[in-house]
Amino acid sequence: MNKAFYCTAAELAGRGLTDLPEELVSNKHLIYSSPATLDFNSPGAKGFGVKRAGLCIPGAVMLLVAPGCCGRNTALLNELGYNDKFFYLLLDDTDIVTGRYLKKIPQACQELREPLDYEPSAIMICCTCVDALLGTDMERVCRSSAEASGVPCVPAYMYALTREKRLPPMGLVRRSIYSLLEKQERVRSECNLLGYFTALEDGCELYELLYQAGIKTVREIGRCTDFAEYKAMSRANFSIVLNAEARAAAQDMHERLGIPFIELTRLYRLDKIRNQYRLLGQAIGAKFDDSLWYDSAARAIAEFRESFGDVHFAVGECMNADSFELALALTEYGFHVSEIYGTIGERNFVYLKKLAARSPETRIYSNLSPTMLGYERDCRIDVCIGSDAAYYHRDLPGIPFSEEEQPFGYRGVELIFRRLAQAIREHSEVKV
Amino acid sequence: MKKLLKALSPFAPDDSGACSVLYELGGIVVICDAGGCAGNVCGFDEPRWHEKRSALFSAGLRDMDAILGRDERLVKKLAKVCTQVPEAAFTAVIGTPVPAVIATDFHALERMAEKQTGLPCIALNTDGTKYYDKGAEKAYCALFRRFAREKLPVKPGKVGILGATPLDTGFTHARDIVRAMNCTEAVCFGLDSSLDEIRRVTECEKLYVIAPSGLKAAQELHEHFGIPYETGFPCLPPEVVAQAKEIRGSKTLIIHQQIAANALREQMEDRNADCATWFLFSPDLAREQDFRITGEDMLLETIRDRGYEVIIADNAFRRLLRGWEGTFIPFAHHAVSAELRTDTCAP
Numbered sequence: 001m002n003k004a005f006y007c008t009a010a011e012l013a014g015r016g017l018t019d020l021p022e023e024l025v026s027n028k029h030l031i032y033s034s035p036a037t038l039d040f041n042s043p044g045a046k047g048f049g050v051k052r053a054g055l056c057i058p059g060a061v062m063l064l065v066a067p068g069c070c071g072r073n074t075a076l077l078n079e080l081g082y083n084d085k086f087f088y089l090l091l092d093d094t095d096i097v098t099g100r101y102l103k104k105i106p107q108a109c110q111e112l113r114e115p116l117d118y119e120p121s122a123i124m125i126c127c128t129c130v131d132a133l134l135g136t137d138m139e140r141v142c143r144s145s146a147e148a149s150g151v152p153c154v155p156a157y158m159y160a161l162t163r164e165k166r167l168p169p170m171g172l173v174r175r176s177i178y179s180l181l182e183k184q185e186r187v188r189s190e191c192n193l194l195g196y197f198t199a200l201e202d203g204c205e206l207y208e209l210l211y212q213a214g215i216k217t218v219r220e221i222g223r224c225t226d227f228a229e230y231k232a233m234s235r236a237n238f239s240i241v242l243n244a245e246a247r248a249a250a251q252d253m254h255e256r257l258g259i260p261f262i263e264l265t266r267l268y269r270l271d272k273i274r275n276q277y278r279l280l281g282q283a284i285g286a287k288f289d290d291s292l293w294y295d296s297a298a299r300a301i302a303e304f305r306e307s308f309g310d311v312h313f314a315v316g317e318c319m320n321a322d323s324f325e326l327a328l329a330l331t332e333y334g335f336h337v338s339e340i341y342g343t344i345g346e347r348n349f350v351y352l353k354k355l356a357a358r359s360p361e362t363r364i365y366s367n368l369s370p371t372m373l374g375y376e377r378d379c380r381i382d383v384c385i386g387s388d389a390a391y392y393h394r395d396l397p398g399i400p401f402s403e404e405e406q407p408f409g410y411r412g413v414e415l416i417f418r419r420l421a422q423a424i425r426e427h428s429e430v431k432v
Numbered sequence: 433m434k435k436l437l438k439a440l441s442p443f444a445p446d447d448s449g450a451c452s453v454l455y456e457l458g459g460i461v462v463i464c465d466a467g468g469c470a471g472n473v474c475g476f477d478e479p480r481w482h483e484k485r486s487a488l489f490s491a492g493l494r495d496m497d498a499i500l501g502r503d504e505r506l507v508k509k510l511a512k513v514c515t516q517v518p519e520a521a522f523t524a525v526i527g528t529p530v531p532a533v534i535a536t537d538f539h540a541l542e543r544m545a546e547k548q549t550g551l552p553c554i555a556l557n558t559d560g561t562k563y564y565d566k567g568a569e570k571a572y573c574a575l576f577r578r579f580a581r582e583k584l585p586v587k588p589g590k591v592g593i594l595g596a597t598p599l600d601t602g603f604t605h606a607r608d609i610v611r612a613m614n615c616t617e618a619v620c621f622g623l624d625s626s627l628d629e630i631r632r633v634t635e636c637e638k639l640y641v642i643a644p645s646g647l648k649a650a651q652e653l654h655e656h657f658g659i660p661y662e663t664g665f666p667c668l669p670p671e672v673v674a675q676a677k678e679i680r681g682s683k684t685l686i687i688h689q690q691i692a693a694n695a696l697r698e699q700m701e702d703r704n705a706d707c708a709t710w711f712l713f714s715p716d717l718a719r720e721q722d723f724r725i726t727g728e729d730m731l732l733e734t735i736r737d738r739g740y741e742v743i744i745a746d747n748a749f750r751r752l753l754r755g756w757e758g759t760f761i762p763f764a765h766h767a768v769s770a771e772l773r774t775d776t777c778a779p
Binding site for chain 1: 433435436437438439441442443444445446447448462465466467468469470472473474475476477481482485487488489490491494495498499509512513515516517518519528529530532533534559560561562564674675680726748753769770
């Protein structure tokens with residue numbers, strides 16, 4: 001087995017985005033579905049894939065129309081309490097050849113209501129690569145299914161084949177889950193947060209800042225407890241998009257419901273966070289006083305540095321941050337980043353270039369490269385961030401930082417350093 | 433509706449079964465998919481993924497690869513991996529729904545891969561619509577046809593075990609399966625054994641088939657090399673056996689893979705139970721009242737019509753049996769619930 005392939009940040013910055021080595025470009029090699037990164041190839045296994053995301057609409061159930069293999073790992077979601085929400089219409093090879101299953105979907109939608117002791121708010125009809133290739137008109141299928149079942153039906157496109165398209169499955173499903181909202185009168189003091197399927201961490205300053213600006217109600221899909229609350233999202237005066245994958249959904253809401261949107265990025269560099277809030281304030285006509293949260297985050301960083309000194313990090317990508325932006329932040333705070341396991345794209349190459357200037361020797365690996373089968377540590381790493389990094393270095397302290405409650409802004413920075421400090425202390429206690 | 437699952441989740445598919453057989457044989461295995469099928473195998477159906485390394489990859493197909501049928505790109509990527517895993521003994525390509533829809537020519541893929549890599553290649557036309565045992569059956573047959581070419585002197589006492597995948601047994605180590613067997617040397621093909629054991633199958637004095645997935649290969653080996661075979665399941669959970677032995681005069685149904693279900697019935701005092709399976713069903717191994725399950729509704733109707741009082745099956749079936757008033761005895765089946773065994777086999 002050959003050694004795992006990597007390039008230094010300086011090498012990559014020198015080559016540029018258009019000349020990345022094949023090993024770091026996922027569509028140019030076979031994909032290693034490493035235990036470190038199972039959520040890339042098996043989004044149903046943890047976190048939010050199309051299936052779980054589609055069920056964010058309160059009261060919705062899902063009908064997966066696919067060969068058995070596509071629904072196999074859905075059983076994992078049963079542990080999270082989803083077992084009464086999934087139904088499967090299994091396809092055989094004759095179905096695939098003849099397309100006869102399309103006529104059975106309305107009947108299946110009707111039948112799946114039998115075991116339910118409530119009326120579902122919606123039936124999400126999840127289709128897979130088979131329908132992507134057959135070119136199925138899912139909108140039409142949904143219309144006839146809604147007629148037959150008396151329940152709104154919405155397509156959820158689990159098209160893994162289109163993962164690298166302009167509108168990938170996770171973008172499409174975000175658009176789908178807001179598609180049941182209907183136009184109503186907007187309320188000036190209400191806004192939506194779009195982007196995540198779960199809510200922001202309760203202590204996030206964004207809520208307080210919005211209240212400072214006169215917003216009285218902030219709605220997120222992850223906090224909607226019933227369908228009525230979900231439907232109230234169309235009253236918002238504006239939406240804030242916290243994850244670029246929700247851009248298509250926000251655009252759709254703008255066109256259909258007249259709700260404009262502003263995009264923010266999850267960042268871990270304090271000055272950039274401050275700047276972003278300043279721009280948000282300008283956009284909504286408010287002036288934020290964020291010093292309390294800025295100072296608290298800065299204090300968490302200083303205390304960490306004081307306690308643990310010159311820490312060398314390994315930064316993964318299976319976590320609630322962009323690997324390269326977080327690595328850049330860590331180097332700016334005076335720490336070292338020895339290795340990054342991440343995927344370079346247009347969006348984060350700008351961070352990589354800045355990182356190369358500060359830390360040219362940082363090694364960049366691709367989790368998906370087949371050579372990662374032979375990965376072995378051969379440089380100094382003290383602490384890991386991300387569940388993938390923690391997998392490679394099981395003997396080191398680390399934090400997954402992939403919890404469902406979403407970190408954002410100054411609060412995200414504070415959380416990461418507080419959790420890191422706790423992990424290092426607990427690890428050294430265990431060692432003793 | 434026959435193919436609508438309202439209570440159960442889908443069982444392990446044929447591509448998982450094929451991977452399960454090939455997993456430890458030292459080859460480079462490529463699942464010909466967009467990513468999700470490989471994720472299902474690695475993240476769910478293959479418990480060894482977290483304990484034993486294997487060169488198992490996804491082809492990472494994209495829509496244009498499928499639309500344009502760019503097999504040469506797949507073969508090029510495979511050839512590249514062969515340089516990165518130089519110790520690989522063979523390559524394998526496992527089918528999924530994507531190649532099934534575009535009618536990929538697996539024989540051509542096999543030949544192209546062999547030409548490019550210089551390694552023997554096995555391409556299996558699994559399609560994700562069938563159950564795991566069908567894929568495992570294809571893998572066993574392809575392996576023995578390809579690599580077991582030579583008739584070697586028989587080693588007295590050596591037993592070759594077919595069907596010993598975690599999907600069938602719930603175990604990830606051969607020692608847990610052979611512990612209860614009384615033989616001098618036992619090899620579980622594909623579990624704690626290498627490709628070399630496949631090549632040397634003709635050394636076996638006897639083949640022991642513990643799951644229907646191994647039957648066809650055993651029959652072929654018997655025809656070509658005269659190796660005798662028998663069926664049986666050496667790793668029944670003692671807890672289940674003990675509970676089954678207690679059953680007296682109750683109408684009982686055992687649901688599992690056919691050979692395991694039969695073996696449990698043999699352990700019962702009155703041997704009076706019906707066996708049913710969702711998977712491969714051989715009439716030669718069945719009694720008159722045994723049956724193949726074709727859907728949730730069919731199973732529920734049969735249970736009602738025949739008035740079963742005891743059901744021995746995987747825990748996953750409890751949900752389907754809500755409302756049925758009888759005694760349920762859990763009998764784990766990894767291909768159904770992905771539950772692993774932590775107990776020791778009954779002798």
